[in-house]
Amino acid sequence: MSTPAGWDHPRTSLYTDHYELTMLQASLHSGAAHRKSVFEAFARRLPDGRRYGIVAGTGRLLEGLADFRFGEAELDFLGRTGVVNQDTLDYLANYRFSGDIWGYPEGEAYFPNSPILIVESTFAEACMLETYVLSVLNHDSAIASAASRMISAAGDRPCIEMGSRRTHEEAATASARAAVIAGFHSTSNLEAGMRYGIKTVGTAAHSFTLLHDTEREAFEAQLASLGEGTSLLVDTYDVETAVRAAVELGGPKLGGVRLDSGDLVAQAQWVRQLLDQLGNENTRIMVTSDLDEFAIAGLQSAPVDSYGVGTSLVTGSGAPTASMVYKLVSRTDDAGSFVSVAKAAKNKTSMGGRKYALRKLNERGIATQEIVGIGHRPDDDGNDRPLLQQFMKNGELLPGWTGHEGVMRARQRHADTMAELPAVVNRLQRGEPAIPTIYEEN
Structure with missing residues (x-):
């Protein structure tokens, strides 16, 4: 992965919550930390009245995982403040994500319970990513979803992102990237231009x-x-x-x-x-x-002839988060066999098991359903489209998902997925999701 001259990735390991490291410590103590586990990021629902969402942020997340390390400064802070004990510090000193990551590619539409990101690794490696995964995906997907609606309303008239002064400086750069993925013509944000090769105007x-x-x-x-x-x-x-x-x-x-x-x-x-x-x-x-x-x-x-959009875009146009969650859905038992696990609270239910996703298309190539197979790949009628792509394998980033190439690839994915969805997605009136999500169990 190439980095533009003059810009260094910040270390991302402390973009996390305290409890993720205390969970790590306790699981190291119990011996369960190294159980193979599957975590899933998904949204239980769309923002009220929205008919679809757009995935964004995965490329930024993958870039950041390259720097999810615990150096001397981070370890000193965690030890000095008593966040974790010495055994946990020793583990963190050698931390490097070594698992697999799958998910919906950026620019893809998602619906309630779509398995947007799947992390396969040990519990120890994957549990620490929760807050970082959600902070990136929730923000960027909210911006991209709002931007997509604006692009739909604008028709063939270009939209320019110009909301940097209305949000946090790093959020501004991320917002510009997400907006371009969803079809915006350009941005006023120069940092986004340098990092991702996005056209800048002003x-x-x-x-x-x-x-x-x-x-x-x-x-x-x-x-x-x-x-x-x-x-x-x-x-x-x-x-x-x-x-x-x-x-x-x-x-x-x-x-x-x-x-x-x-x-x-x-x-x-x-x-x-x-x-x-x-x-x-x-x-x-x-x-x-x-x-x-x-x-x-x-x-x-x-x-x-063109629109310049600021505040509403970088705040998600009334939906500043995609409300995604990150849940453990499968893990190995003492015998090494995978078992499905899920939270059972009445108002926050989750479906256990490793997911596979397929978009069902009719004879005209228009989406009719989101099929989510639990523990198996749904059957393809021949013209349906698998949705999950692999981004990392054994801790190594696969090519094409980051940098300028990743943004342009995501931009094309957005254009293609919008052409595939039913015309109802272009309506701004409140309504139900454009297509239903159907679970298929073994």
Whole structure:
């Protein structure tokens, strides 16, 4: 796995919860720590009213596992604060994940109880990954799911991710990556551009106009520096005055104008008419200002060429987590045979057993069911699609899932899976999951 010059992965071993290490200590004491185990990450339900979710974050997770190590600083902290005893510290000093990881590839749609990630290893190795797995998948999948809905509402008009200032700095980079996986055209986040080879864009804020003595001087400076293909922000003062000045200074090759306030539908219609009257038929209109999938859908009739989306995107548009859980579903007994295990609480039931997943397709190639086999692979009618891919084998990362290649692969997977799902997924109205999840037991 290559790392971009100038960027180092942070050590990820303490992106975890205290109880994972105390469980490790107790299981080392009981002798059960080295039992072979299968953990599964899944969501019991979708956010209220959503019809599907989109998997994202797996590539970031796999990158981070390469640095899930306990060095001198981490071991000193754990020992000095009494989190674990010396025997556990000795185990952690040599920790390296050596198991297998399977899952839904990034960009894939998921539904309630889809086995999104499967971790096969010893209990000791796998239990410590719980919080790290969930923190990455819950965040990134929430962003990708919201982004997918926005892309659906936008149709063939491009969306630009520009929410970095509305979230944590690392979350901003992860959000940009997840948004591009779900179909966003580009991002304003330069860190995401460097790490993942994502296209970055940006021009100027209102402060640039306010810096200059007149709006005209600001436009002249931006055009002289960035070229006539740039986009000018035209709502700092009077929009009509700004548009006329932009056209006069930029000419017919002016790239675009951006609207960031007011009644965007009416304003876009009026600005489009004015641009055309002034001879700038090819000058594009971009709109921003607290957009979400519903606002984007409301702009379908407006002559808008692209959308800039910030706050709503990086907060999951009302669903900031995918509510995934990470559960032990199978482990070996004293004889070395695998047995299914599951939590039995009434409101948090889980289905034990190692899962295999298949998307059932009809004769037109449209998904009709999510089939989850427990302990066996579901039968394929010939045109159905297996969903689980292997990401790691014996602790070694398999190629193609990380970096820029991973993002582009996931982006294509998203486009393909959306084309395969029933048309109901494009509706923003509240509803049930687009296809049911069906369990098949031996």
